[in-house]
Structures are given as structure tokens and as C-alpha cells.
Amino acid sequence: MKALTSAEENYLKSIYHLSDGGKTNVSTNDISNEMKTKPASVSDMLRKLAEKAVIDYRKYYGVNITEEGKKLALQIIRKHRLWEVFLVEKLKFSWDEVHEVAEELEHIKSPILMQRLDEFLDHPKFDPHGDPIPDEYGDLKARPRLPLNELEVHDVGQIVAVKDSGASFLRYLDKVGAYIGARIKVLDKVEFDGSLEILVDNKKNLFMSRDVAANILILQQ
Amino acid sequence: MKALTSAEENYLKSIYHLSDGGKTNVSTNDISNEMKTKPASVSDMLRKLAEKAVIDYRKYYGVNITEEGKKLALQIIRKHRLWEVFLVEKLKFSWDEVHEVAEELEHIKSPILMQRLDEFLDHPKFDPHGDPIPDEYGDLKARPRLPLNELEVHDVGQIVAVKDSGASFLRYLDKVGAYIGARIKVLDKVEFDGSLEILVDNKKNLFMSRDVAANILILQQ
DNA sequence: CAACTAATTTAGACATAGCTAAAATATGTA
């Protein structure tokens, strides 16, 4: 199978992400939004990607990624996330500086380079954002999500979901700045009532009851 | 000044290397040989590079790199060589595997990345081939060249030149496999007559008189 | 079920970077 160009790789990655949650028949408009290109350009690209058998494409009906395409997408994501680990762990980038550079590095063509980088980084399973790094075969490690109240003092992680998604609870989270994706660190834990003191995004201290904490799911670092 | 594309950067690098030894009015054919493209493609590119003021170009008369162009070329060379150091020192590539990958990595656009990589590698002054790495301002450290007989046991380096370039001497060097560019290591040194035992390219042992060694210039590693 | 609207595709342009073939220029030799 002929290799993809960088542009083709970027479209394939977008399509993979858009169909991630099981969504089928991804639309041209969705892709054009994601890629910040015009729908007409997307149509063109879909034709090319379908020719290379990485997507199934029926005009006007949307796109589904093939098994072959999924494997390729996961290889690109693997490269992106390994480079992110390198940038943060070795070059001391902060985790919000790395995405743009990794977008470029992920297109370097050299299987041996990624093998050796993986080795050098000691086979990391998660990137600095807590997202899992696919292995050479495209398999992902699911990382267990813990309720915040089960973390110990000094544990760090990222808010990835809530159990109770009622409006009032979400309003409360929003008010205290504990959005999905926020980095948290457990600073203190009161034995008596299970309440917590946490640090949000390295700048904001927050006190939280056991019941609130039990409703927040954390991806541990 | 508008940034160069990867293709433009590669041409500029070629032109820099071709004009390195003080050669002026570099020819279209020379560039086309170096770049493995057709002379017609080179003419096209020269027009673009002249527009961007990185070369002086007079049709049919050849090309000279401008000060601005020299600075840019040295920045690209800096990136190439820093990546080579990374690949060899950190990722355990052998020094003959790195060029191709570094050709790709050198085009990544991110000044902060190169700063941090330089830091991470502890500001190396020479790449794995012994070539000097320009600093951020494009300045190069000239590495002193020693006659082979002045090296000590265990010293390693590369043959970069000979003092006596007579045919018979060169024939001798050729015969024993000690060509320009060969890696050498001093295995033993006889105090009495100053003769040496050296290892060539990690595979060939060689005995050499003091007088022969004094005529071979080494770039130390 | 016909027509309107929104989504999508096609057609035709442009820029980059390569190519071949033909034209123009420079150079060296008779």
C-alpha cells in the first residue's frame, strides 16, 4: 500500500477522531470544520483517501474509516504522543506547548526512529495529557478512571468525566473552575469526613466534600 | 522576510555547501547534480530564492549566496547536526544511519525546540561526523587538527587531511585503507620509536611509523 | 409529492515543485 502524504495523514487522523466514539458516516462538513479547510477541499481529499483504501466513501452519505485506515491513524497518533512525551519529559516543554510541534514531528517517516524513541522514553503508555499511546500494533491501554475521593495525597491526574451530570452539579464544577480536562493534585485529605483540598491547574486551591469528589472521575498520571 | 519552504531550504543548503570553500558563481549544473533534479528545475528555484534575497543570481552567470542566505543556511545546518547528535547519543543510532532522518528533522519549524534540544544535548560543538555545529548566530568553532602522532593511546578521531599529498604517500594510505574520512583509534604507542598501532573503522588493525603518522591530520572526537 | 433548503460535489483557478523539449546564451576552438 502506497504511503500517505502529510496532508492525507492529517485528514485521516481527523476522520479517526471524529468516528472515535462509534460515530458512523462522518460528514464532509464535520471534517471541514475540524481541518479548517473548505468542504470542497474535503470532497477532493476523500476521493484520494478512498482510492488508497483507508476509508469507505459513498458520495453524499459520509465516510467510515476502514480497518487498514484505523491502523494507520493509530500509528500516526502513536508518533504524535511519543513525541509529546519526549518534549515534556526530556526537553522540559510544558504540556500545553507541545501539540503544535508534535503535529510536525508526527509526519517524520522512519519506523526505526519511533522504535528507538519508544525505547529511549522507556515505553510510555500515556502521553502528557493522559491519553493512551497505541503500541506498534495499534492496541491501546485503557487507563482506569478513579473517583477523585479514592486518590491519595500528592496524587495527580486530570478530570475526564463526572458520574452525576445533572445541571446543578455541572454548574457547581464550572463555578469552582473544575472543568473536564483540568489538571488536579490532591494536596490534603481529611480523614474524619473524607473531604479534600486539591490544586487545580497548578494555580487554584479548592476544598471539596467527599460526596462531590465521589462524582468526579480522574485519570491518574 | 518570508520563511522558506523545505524544498527552498534544501536548495539553499546545497548552494551553501557548493560555495563553502570560497567558490563563487556556483553553476546551475552543479546544483542540479547535488540536488538530483534537472537543470530546468534549478533555474526555476533560483528565481524564487533570488526573490527572497537569499542568493544573488545573474542569469547564465551562476549564483552567490547572500549574507542573509548564509545565516539561514547555517541555521538549517545547525538543526541538522544537533538532530544527528541526538540520534547518535540518545537514540543509539550509528553515525552512518543518521543522515537521512536528520534531513527530515532539520525542517521542523520551532526555534524553541532547537534551543531546548541544544540545552538537552549540553550544547554540543561537533556532530557525530566531527563537523562543527554553528551556534544560534551562525558562528562555527574550528576544531584543531592534530598530526596523528600527537594523539595518545585510546584517543579516537577521523582522518581529515594529509600534510604530504604526494602520490606515493596517498597510494600507501589507500593500500592500508586509511582514506580521508576514516575513523581511527590509537590502540598502542611505542615510546621508543613513536610508532603506532591504530584501529581503522572499528575493524582493521594497522601499524604505522612515526613519520607516516606525522603526515596524517586527525580531527579528534 | 413538489419545492425549498442545506449539504455536498464538480468545475475551474492558483501556488509549489517537479518534468521534457525547445530556445537562448556562453564558451572554446578552428
Added chain:
DNA sequence: TACATATTTTAGCTATGTCTAAATTAGTTG
């Protein structure tokens, strides 16, 4: 010095990846 040869440039074509404008298709609604 004039012509032959080698070098270089121009002209016109191809492919990728983008765009705008126009045409087509799907879905919804009176």
C-alpha cells in the same frame, strides 16, 4: 572571428492541495 558545443533558461505539462462559484443531491416541510 565565427561556428560548434555545452550550459542555461523558457515554455508548457503534471501532481498535490488549496480555493470560489456553480451545479447537484438529500432531506424536510407545506
